[in-house]
Amino acid sequence: MTKPVEISFDDLRRLPKESTELWVQPSVRQRVEQVLRFRVSEPKKTTRETKCVIVIGGGTLLDAAKAWRADQSPATRLIAVPSIWGSGAEVSPIVVANDLGQKDIRMDDRFLPDQVVYWPELADDIPGDLARTACGDSWSHALEGFLSPLADDALRNEIAELISRMLNTPLGNSPRWFKLSAEACGAQACSSVGLVHGIAHTLEGPLRTSFPDQRWGHAKLCSSFLAPVMAFNGQGDGKSNRLLAQYGVDKKGVLKIARELHDASAYRTALPFLIDNWRTILRDQCTRTNVRLVRPSDLEFFERWIAE
Amino acid sequence: MNNHQKLKDLLLDVFLIGESEYSLEISQEDIETWDSMGLVAMAVGIEETFGHHLTQEEALSIRKFQDIVDILSTKGMSFDD
Numbered sequence: 362m363t364k365p366v367e368i369s370f371d372d373l374r375r376l377p378k379e380s381t382e383l384w385v386q387p388s389v390r391q392r393v394e395q396v397l398r399f400r401v402s403e404p405k406k407t408t409r410e411t412k413c414v415i416v417i418g419g420g421t422l423l424d425a426a427k428a429w430r431a432d433q434s435p436a437t438r439l440i441a442v443p444s445i446w447g448s449g450a451e452v453s454p455i456v457v458a459n460d461l462g463q464k465d466i467r468m469d470d471r472f473l474p475d476q477v478v479y480w481p482e483l484a485d486d487i488p489g490d491l492a493r494t495a496c497g498d499s500w501s502h503a504l505e506g507f508l509s510p511l512a513d514d515a516l517r518n519e520i521a522e523l524i525s526r527m528l529n530t531p532l533g534n535s536p537r538w539f540k541l542s543a544e545a546c547g548a549q550a551c552s553s554v555g556l557v558h559g560i561a562h563t564l565e566g567p568l569r570t571s572f573p574d575q576r577w578g579h580a581k582l583c584s585s586f587l588a589p590v591m592a593f594n595g596q597g598d599g600k601s602n603r604l605l606a607q608y609g610v611d612k613k614g615v616l617k618i619a620r621e622l623h624d625a626s627a628y629r630t631a632l633p634f635l636i637d638n639w640r641t642i643l644r645d646q647c648t649r650t651n652v653r654l655v656r657p658s659d660l661e662f663f664e665r666w667i668a669e
Numbered sequence: 670m671n672n673h674q675k676l677k678d679l680l681l682d683v684f685l686i687g688e689s690e691y692s693l694e695i696s697q698e699d700i701e702t703w704d705s706m707g708l709v710a711m712a713v714g715i716e717e718t719f720g721h722h723l724t725q726e727e728a729l730s731i732r733k734f735q736d737i738v739d740i741l742s743t744k745g746m747s748f749d750d
Contacts, residue, residue, distance in 0.1 A: 510709055510712065510713050511709065553709075597717055598716070598717045600716075600717075640685070643685060644685060646706045649707060649709060649710040650706055650709050651710075651713075652713070653713070653717070654679075654682070654683065654710060654713045654714040654717055656682040658682075
């Protein structure tokens with residue numbers, strides 16, 4: 362899979378101003394405008410004559426830019442600057458659109474940005490709780506990518522090494538997570554994800570609708586369900602435990618991280634939605650590539666699971 | 670539980686079909702959920718239930734449920750009731 366070329370922040374500043382526009386997440390606009398002197402625009406106002414768009418934001422804005430460029434202005438150069446980690450949108454050929462609670466997922470190399478810039482100072486602007494759940498998103502990509510039935514030996518070795526670096530990076534606002542997350546997403550794209558993502562994709566819409574003030578999103582769901590899903594995967598024929606041991610992954614360290622990420626209150630809130638949407642979760646394409654087969658009767662495990 | 674019943678329970682769960690829909694003659698064209706990801710789930714389930722890791726060739730050769738019985742039978746598993 363091709364990847365966007367990484368360029369430096371200085372390279373970004375040297376771009377010609379007359380033909381470059383910025384799309385900026387509001388949460389980082391003040392910082393951005395202090396150091397970058399490009400015209401700030403937005404998706405509806407950018408024209409096809411724009412030679413270069415620099416998009417600085419989270420996965421949603423990055424995906425909007427990727428889709429706009431591919432569908433409406435293929436000749437425009439697109440430079441992605443993630444303001445938060447987790448989605449891997451800056452290095453992914455996947456675009457996720459959320460329409461009325463339904464995720465529309467498209468995959469095409471046309472969606473890949475041309476270049477990516479990592480701006481470490483943006484990590485300072487991320488609220489602490491969002492930074493942690495974004496780490497949970499990254500961890501879910503790494504672990505599910507590693508355990509995927511579609512992963513081969515080379516990929517598992519690659520992700521095992523990545524996991525060891527992730528274990529040495531504290532959860533929270535470390536800018537090291539920008540690149541760790543990109544690596545995790547890039548590696549997982551070569552295999553698949555699993556039940557954590559099947560749950561997150563299915564429940565995000567209903568939870569957001571029911572609790573609009575609780576900031577339910579993909580990362581929060583991944584963080585809340587990683588521990589119980591890892592516990593579920595560890596049962597059955599024990600394949601996930603064998604894989605972790607075979608590739609030298611520190612299982613205790615991984616489970617400790619999953620417990621740290623787990624939000625028991627969020628889990629209790631989400632559980633009725635898990636029950637109501639279990640059949641939909643079973644049918645989700647991510648669930649169907651889980652390391653352990655997920656059966657209708659396995660709902661009982663999650664109803665009974667309590668964090669240790 | 671004999672192997673026939675194990676396989677039936679497995680396939681009902683993998684493909685999310687009801688008992689009344691089940692038959693060893695069911696083919697890929699008959700089931701909406703028998704797509705590439707369904708094939709992955711089936712392979713995972715077969716390994717968990719019968720201890721046999723399907724090769725890529727075996728997985729791609731399966732066109733109907735009976736084909737699974739035929740493959741597992743060659744591995745020494747009995748499906749005689």
